[in-house]
Amino acid sequence: MIRGITFDCWGTLMDAKYTYAAQRIAYLGERLPGLPYDDITRAYRHGESQIAQIEDWGMGWSTTSVLSLTLDALGVSLSPRDFADTVRYWEEAVLDDPPPLLEGIPEVLEILRSRGLSLGVICDTGLSPGHVLRRVLAQRDILHYFEHCTFSNETGVNKRRPLAFLLTLKALRFRPARLCMWAIRQIPIFVAPIRRACAQCFFFKTRNKARVSPWPIWCWSEFVICQNAFRSGEQPSPCCNPAHCIGENSKHSTSQ
Template sequence: MIKAITFDLWNTLICVKDYTSLRIEHLVELLDKQNASPDEKVIRQVYFSIQGLWRPDSAGQYRFISVKERVEMILKKLGIEIKQGPKLAIVRDFEEVILKDPPSLLNGVKFTLESLYQKYPLGLVSDSGFAPGRILRKILQSLGVLKFFDCTVFSDEVGYNKPNSLMFNQALKLLKVQPKETIHVGDLLETDIAGAKLAGMLSIWIDQRKKRSNHKSFYP
């Protein structure tokens, strides 16, 4: 008997948007103020070079790499040293740029959540990327759907990304349900479906790639 449902966030509930250009544009501006302004093309190359951080580490885990760590990696690769204050300003900008152009809900999501909320406890299990849980909760609040979730679990707060089962176990603990009593809904086989299986949960795969064959998975 199903007693609870958890959802992925990006491309399951809200649309995927790429904030790369905005972050790079702001990074160039902030570095200019520090009299350190490498070519934007070089910054873009370095930015994309750290995308592999979402792969498992040597221990086979998917440890979450904080935005501060990523910014420090970018600056190191660029050969730039700046003071802590400006560095933290870059971190905040990377985290909060999503608020300047928030994503929207996918069609039918609000109606679906509202209907399910009346029957089941609902949870959210989402990787954070450059946008931490505190920012994503603000977006969900502004979209009018945060109220439907009994728990929200984000990788920056757990310390690991999906498919690490700790993400799903945290939601199960907060919802006070057993894995076999819970369905996880998500769009990525390698993170959502694989992670739910590792945690012993049931799952539903939303195959968005059928709609967009050239789809790429971005983290905000």
């Protein structure tokens, strides 16, 4: 019997196309008068690329790291007050224009919770840390559906390491062997750590239609339909693909 479902945040609950780089670069530029915008942009991108190496190691990181790497690339510094203000703005930029939820998310969460399932979030945070993303989820009125949220900036590890999933299972009061569903966007990267954390699990790929998972879904209505099929606790067969059953481009109410 499936007891719990965890969700990725970006590209699964919320639209991942939103980026706040331009706002962050502009804000930093106001505190570095005389420096060309293009130079600040290159330094910002350089900081991001260095952080990507840390992510590859499976480590979490903070906004202060990206800002420090950006300033280091520029060969300049900020006053302590400007540094703190810039970190705060970079972290909270998402609050000025929050990304929309993917279509059907509130209805799906309501259905799943009404069935007694425990729901959690596991998110690699980026420049918007956990305390800010909780505010975004609360603004979108879905935070209350989740019993626990695991954010990489708070744990120090990202989803490339099993601990991110083990911490969530522990918070949801599940043993690692418990059957659990993981709704995530980048399945190839995270299959190994998830399977090391949870002996019985299967995945639903969201948003991206690349067929890297035996059980991809193309929209959240299909997630509910597919979850209905597994309520008895049966392990899905590798050939199970909801798109084959209901049509890849069909639109269904999530109440179905």
